[in-house]
Amino acid sequence: xxxxxxxxxxxxxxxxxxxxxxxxxxxxxxxxxxxxxxxxxxxxxxxxxxxxxxxxxxxxxxxxxxxxxxxxxxxxxxxxxxxxxxxxxxxxxxxxxxxxxxxxxxxxxxxxxxxxxxxxxxxxxxxxxxxxxxxxxxxxxxxxxxxxxxxxxxxxxxxxxxxxxxxxxxxxxxxxxxxxxxxxxxxxxxxxxxxxxxxxxxxxxxxxxxxxxxxxxxxxxxxxxxxxxxxxxxxxxxxxxxxxxxxxxxxxxxxxxxxxxxxxxxxxxxxxxxxxxxxxxxxxxxxxxxxxxxxxxxxxxxxxxxxxxxxxxxxxxxxxxxxxxxxxxxxxxxxxxxxxxxxxxxxxxxxxxxxxxxxxxxxxxxxxxxxxxxxxxxxxxxxxxxxxxxxxxxxxxxxxxx
Numbered sequence: 308x309x310x311x312x313x314x315x316x317x318x319x320x321x322x323x324x325x326x327x328x329x330x331x332x333x334x335x336x337x338x339x340x341x342x343x344x345x346x347x348x349x350x351x352x353x354x355x356x357x358x359x360x361x362x363x364x365x366x367x368x369x370x371x372x373x374x375x376x377x378x379x380x381x382x383x384x385x386x387x388x389x390x391x392x393x394x395x396x397x398x399x400x401x402x403x404x405x406x407x408x409x410x411x412x413x414x415x416x417x418x419x420x421x422x423x424x425x426x427x428x429x430x431x432x433x434x435x436x437x438x439x440x441x442x443x444x445x446x447x448x449x450x451x452x453x454x455x456x457x458x459x460x461x462x463x464x465x466x467x468x469x470x471x472x473x474x475x476x477x478x479x480x481x482x483x484x485x486x487x488x489x490x491x492x493x494x495x496x497x498x499x500x501x502x503x504x505x506x507x508x509x510x511x512x513x514x515x516x517x518x519x520x521x522x523x524x525x526x527x528x529x530x531x532x533x534x535x536x537x538x539x540x541x542x543x544x545x546x547x548x549x550x551x552x553x554x555x556x557x558x559x560x561x562x563x564x565x566x567x568x569x570x571x572x573x574x575x576x577x578x579x580x581x582x583x584x585x586x587x588x589x590x591x592x593x594x595x596x597x598x599x600x601x602x603x604x605x606x607x608x609x610x611x612x613x614x615x616x617x618x619x620x621x622x623x624x625x626x627x628x629x630x631x632x633x634x635x636x637x638x639x640x641x642x643x644x645x646x647x648x649x650x651x652x653x654x655x656x657x658x659x660x661x662x663x664x665x666x667x668x669x670x671x672x673x674x675x676x677x678x679x680x681x682x683x684x685x686x687x688x689x690x691x692x693x694x695x696x697x698x699x700x701x702x703x704x705x706x707x708x709x
């Protein structure tokens with residue numbers, strides 16, 4: 308009895324009570340939980356891994372849009388052309404804008420009756436500064452006269468020219484523009500033996516039937532703009548040698564218009580523009596050159612010339628004959644580049660250049676419709692390229708970027 312009652316009243320050992328109250332996981336349950344955590348972790352890592360790529364895509368698209376808008380703003384501010392050049396295959400973008408390097412201008416108050424002129428000529432420079440050119444006349448020299456706007460410089464004597472020296476500002480290697488109101492003299496008398504013998508000689512190395520040449524402005528072999536005896540206009544540029552890819556080749560580009568483009572003794576606005584991609588001749592705002600010759604390549608960068616920048620030419624066989632007014636030399640002074648990351652590319656078939664005119668609109672010489680640019684995020688699977696997403700940029704004819 309006692310033993311039975313004692314047995315019923317005996318407490319269970321402490322370790323037995325604790326063990327009955329504690330639950331546990333089986334091995335299968337633990338493995339299932341670990342597998343679930345691994346799956347969730349993998350999903351999270353994948354999501355976070357794509358974030359930098361997507362951010363790079365959105366950032367690249369935004370950068371291209373911003374570059375286009377800045378180029379348009381530069382065109383509006385400077386009243387000069389601006390351009391955004393796209394290397395579709397290389398994924399590079401370059402924006403260029405222009406500034407005036409020199410403006411040759413004479414106002415009526417500067418005019419004098421002197422037949423011979425030799426002295427300083429104040430020229431408007433970029434940023435509101437001024438540079439000084441030297442008017443160097445040979446024979447009758449350079450004569451100031453009433454011009455298209457205010458005063459102008461008349462070039463009559465062989466070799467009469469304006470020398471601006473060799474300042475680095477005139478080495479516009481990334482892009483150059485020469486524009487002027489041109490008044491071509493009557494060149495018919497050049498074939499008069501008496502005139503040719505006393506006032507004018509044939510151009511260097513020319514045959515009996517060669518055209519006489521009249522340089523408007525230029526800087527040695529780097530760039531030039533000239534008029535021919537048949538009233539065609541010619542422009543040319545010379546590039547640097549490529550010591551790595553083709554050291555023996557010098558890239559040159561030359562453009563010309565048809566004979567009779569200019570009319571004798573009439574003011575005409577003429578311009579040559581080189582921007583690293585193209586060389587063109589504009590006459591009264593319209594492109595008039597005949598395009599590149601076969602096998603020609605436009606240099607990506609001009610060669611630096613030790614020659615001075617001159618209006619007309621010191622060589623009597625190349626000096627201008629007529630008058631020039633409002634001659635402006637411009638160069639590419641602001642350049643901004645951007646390169647797409649490896650998994651972001653330009654869509655094929657898009658624009659390779661977007662050019663704004665001086666009013667901030669798409670330049671009608673190059674664009675007759677809105678311009679579209681596609682930007683794609685891709686994944687490369689061997690030789691196959693898979694497009695993951697795409698964004699489209701549109702530039703309206705008004706210049707607005709969307």
